[in-house]
Amino acid sequence: xxxxxxxxxxxxxxxxxxxxxxxxxxxxxxxxxxxxxxxxxxxxxxxxxxxxxxxxxxxxxxxxxxxxxxxxxxxxxxxxxxxxxxxxxxxxxxxxxxxxxxxxxxxxxxxxxxxxxxxxxxxxxxxxxxxxxxxxxxxxxxxxxxxxxxxxxxxxxxxxxxxxxxxxxxxxxxxxxxxxxxxxxxxxxxxxxxxxxxxxxxxxxxxxxxxxxxxxxxxxxxxxxxxxxxxxxxxxxxxxxxxxxxxxxxxxxxxxxxxxxxxxxxxxxxxxxxxxxxxxxxxxxxxxxxxxxxxxxxxxxxxxxxxxxxxxxxxxxxxxxxxxxxxxxxxxxxxxxxxxxxxxxxxxxxxxxxxxxxxxxxxxxxxxxxxxxxxxxxxxxxxxxxxxxxxxxxxxxxxxxxxxxxxxxxxxxxxxxxxxxxxxxxxxxxxxxxxxxxxxxxxxxxxxxxxxxxxxxxxxxxxxxxxxxxxxxxxxxxxxxxxxxxxxxxxxxxxxxxxxxxxxxxxxxxxxxxxxxxxxxxxxxxxxxxxxxxxxxxxxxxxxxxxxxxxxxxxxxxxxxxxxxxxxxxxxxxx
Numbered sequence: 406x407x408x409x410x411x412x413x414x415x416x417x418x419x420x421x422x423x424x425x426x427x428x429x430x431x432x433x434x435x436x437x438x439x440x441x442x443x444x445x446x447x448x449x450x451x452x453x454x455x456x457x458x459x460x461x462x463x464x465x466x467x468x469x470x471x472x473x474x475x476x477x478x479x480x481x482x483x484x485x486x487x488x489x490x491x492x493x494x495x496x497x498x499x500x501x502x503x504x505x506x507x508x509x510x511x512x513x514x515x516x517x518x519x520x521x522x523x524x525x526x527x528x529x530x531x532x533x534x535x536x537x538x539x540x541x542x543x544x545x546x547x548x549x550x551x552x553x554x555x556x557x558x559x560x561x562x563x564x565x566x567x568x569x570x571x572x573x574x575x576x577x578x579x580x581x582x583x584x585x586x587x588x589x590x591x592x593x594x595x596x597x598x599x600x601x602x603x604x605x606x607x608x609x610x611x612x613x614x615x616x617x618x619x620x621x622x623x624x625x626x627x628x629x630x631x632x633x634x635x636x637x638x639x640x641x642x643x644x645x646x647x648x649x650x651x652x653x654x655x656x657x658x659x660x661x662x663x664x665x666x667x668x669x670x671x672x673x674x675x676x677x678x679x680x681x682x683x684x685x686x687x688x689x690x691x692x693x694x695x696x697x698x699x700x701x702x703x704x705x706x707x708x709x710x711x712x713x714x715x716x717x718x719x720x721x722x723x724x725x726x727x728x729x730x731x732x733x734x735x736x737x738x739x740x741x742x743x744x745x746x747x748x749x750x751x752x753x754x755x756x757x758x759x760x761x762x763x764x765x766x767x768x769x770x771x772x773x774x775x776x777x778x779x780x781x782x783x784x785x786x787x788x789x790x791x792x793x794x795x796x797x798x799x800x801x802x803x804x805x806x807x808x809x810x811x812x813x814x815x816x817x818x819x820x821x822x823x824x825x826x827x828x829x830x831x832x833x834x835x836x837x838x839x840x841x842x843x844x845x846x847x848x849x850x851x852x853x854x855x856x857x858x859x860x861x862x863x864x865x866x867x868x869x870x871x872x873x874x875x876x877x878x879x880x881x882x883x884x885x886x887x888x889x890x891x892x893x894x895x896x897x898x899x900x901x902x903x904x905x906x907x908x909x910x911x912x913x914x915x916x917x918x919x920x921x922x923x924x925x926x927x928x929x930x931x932x933x934x935x936x937x938x939x940x941x942x943x944x945x946x947x948x949x950x951x952x953x954x955x956x957x958x959x960x961x962x963x964x965x966x967x968x969x970x971x972x973x974x975x976x977x978x979x980x
Contacts, residue, residue: 515624519566519596519790521667521699524731524756525723529788530781531757532774533733534560535569536805538579538601539771540761545811552808553582554589560762561594563801564791569599569759573623574616583623599669600625604632604657607645611660621664628661629669629702634689635678647685654692662697669700671735671759676703676710679718687725700731700757705746708739708769712749723754733757736772738764743772748780751787762805763817775802776818779851799852819851826856828906830864833857837866859912861899868892868916871909875916887919 524531537553540546548556553570560568570586571579586595600623605614620628632654633639639650654670661668670693672678672686679686690701703719715734723732734750734757736743747758758781764773775798781787782795802820806813815822825848827833835842840855848855857870868888872879879887894915895905905912917923 515626515665523728525728525754526751526756527754527781527785527787529756530751531566531731531733532778532789532791533567533569533599533757533759534565534761534774535601535735535759535771536560536761536765536774537582538569538571539759539767540765542767543765543770546765546809548809550578550581550585553578554585556805556808557586557598558590558594559801559804561597563794563797565597566757566790567599567627568594568597569601569629570625572601574602574619580619580623583625587624595624596626598625599627599629602628602630604630604653605660607643607649607653611656614657617657617660620661621666625666627667627669629671630657630661631671631673632657632689632693633674633678634672634686634704635674636682636685638674638678651688651692654689655696658693658696658698668698669702669733669757670698671702671704673704674706676705676715676718677707680714683721687722690722690726694726694730698730700733701726702733702735702757702759703750703755704735705737705743706735708737708743710736710742710746711740712742712745715746716749716753719750719753719755731756733759735759737766737768738770738772739768741769743770744776744780747772747777748785751781751785763802763811763814763820765809765811773817775820779819779846783846783850795850796852819846820853822856824848825853826858828858828860828862828867830862830867833870834864834866837870859895859905859909861896863892863895865889865892868895868912871912872916875913877916877920879920887916891915891919 537548537556541548557568557570571582573580573583583598583600586598590598600620602616602620605611605617611617617630620630633643633645633650636647639645639647643650645653658668658670672689672693675686675689678689693701701722703722705715715736719732719734726732732755734747734755736746736750736759738744743760743764747760751758758772758774758777760772760774760777761770762774764770764775778789778791778798779795782789782792799820802817803813813822816824818824825844827836827843832843836844836855840847844855857867857874859867859871865885865888868891869884872884872888877884891912895912899905918925
């Protein structure tokens with residue numbers, strides 16, 4: 406089959422025949438196939454489309470009769486000789502196929518994609534970060550080329566499986582990123598990069614589409630293209646014929662795969678399209694898979710699908726393709742369901758989750774990987790490549806916000822400053838006995854920390870915790886008595902308008918003041934205040950100017966109209 410592919414004289418025939426045989430062991434999955442049957446089907450029909458994604462064990466030609474024989478029944482000498490001969494033949498055949506595929510693989514300097522096998526969730530899930538592409542479509546989110554290089558390196562250090570870094574065919578900045586990445590990023594980082602694009606345009610061939618060529622020029626090992634999977638979007642939005650859209654998907658994937666790249670297809674509006682016409686949505690998936698796509702990414706583009714809908718439809722797609730291709734999801738947060746939908750899809754068999762750091766993205770954002778990754782690792786017990794670095798996720802979250810000049814979301818799950826902050830006295834008292842009483846995970850597991858807040862809602866245990874935090878040594882009884890006095894003072898002051906949540910130093914001083922032998926750091930000796938009123942401010946600050954003012958003070962800039970008395974006070978304190 407590989408010879409037929411390589412030596413085919415017609416380019417169109419070569420695009421129709423796709424054989425991908427991965428000669429690797431995939432855990433327990435061993436798929437035995439007959440190469441003779443494949444060659445026969447290809448030889449008899451020149452235009453047949455062979456979309457074969459299989460894992461062939463080293464001894465894939467071993468006769469099944471030997472594997473099904475009861476283990477307790479010993480083999481005769483002749484049977485053992487036959488089995489050994491079959492195994493030797495299988496080994497030599499496997500070596501021949503390896504050689505043929507290596508010869509067929511185009512010579513290229515492109516780094517190898519990090520994962521080249523089918524992954525099915527929730528046991529194992531690939532994490533695909535699109536912060537540098539889809540994330541930058543969010544309002545007020547912008548990153549320079551330097552910023553993108555820094556963030557890509559940090560994402561790679563966290564061990565994200567894939568880092569979608571931009572659309573080189575859409576803007577000069579993303580094209581410059583991939584050019585600089587060739588020399589400024591290490592091979593390990595470049596191996597994780599993904600370049601984004603779309604299917605070929607209507608009316609032109611894949612060979613002549615400039616943005617597909619830009620994808621290849623990026624030298625990214627993995628390419629992801631977006632394709633319409635909603636019949637109404639095809640006919641009314643891009644105004645193409647349904648069959649033409651299928652051809653656009655197939656031709657684009659085939660063109661990129663033939664160049665030796667790993668290709669994922671983002672099936673835009675898939676879930677809405679599946680509700681509208683499930684048969685056509687599946688046809689779009691099939692066109693991509695038959696052309697050699699390694700991943701089918703089901704997109705909730707408008708963010709309006711519910712978790713139970715996502716689960717049912719994802720399960721149907723995973724079942725339809727029977728483990729021949731990795732199914733992924735890409736969810737938006739327009740209903741606040743992006744994280745729930747992503748985790749639900751993984752439970753339904755999706756082996757790849759797309760999202761962004763801190764959920765940045767278009768409109769209300771994308772699925773937040775800072776919530777999805779810890780949830781899968783700590784609650785779903787999925788195997789993730791990055792789970793060994795889970796303690797770095799809070800630092801990663803804040804690094805991305807700082808680089809993009811964004812204020813961090815203090816209430817963000819897992820990574821927010823308030824994620825493990827406790828104010829209520831009842832809660833703090835319970836956590837003194839067991840931290841799990843009001844925390845679903847240990848904050849240290851995600852690189853965060855527990856915080857105890859002081860306010861009028863606090864209890865005595867809040868102050869006791871602060872006393873231990875300060876490191877003041879006093880007996881338990883005395884500490885309890887002092888804590889009660891401090892708490893009463895806090896409540897009295899907050900009733901007058903003071904607030905202590907953001908004034909931990911003030912609480913610290915109260916605690917020190919309550920200790921024996923306390924010596925104040927300073928003492929006010931005296932102070933003076935000067936106050937004056939005037940209708941005219943200094944010449945450097947003009948209060949108002951009206952061109953047709955009836956009265957006022959004439960200046961070179963026109964009449965000055967006083968808005969009312971002004972005040973200025975100067976206070977001097979000597980300590």
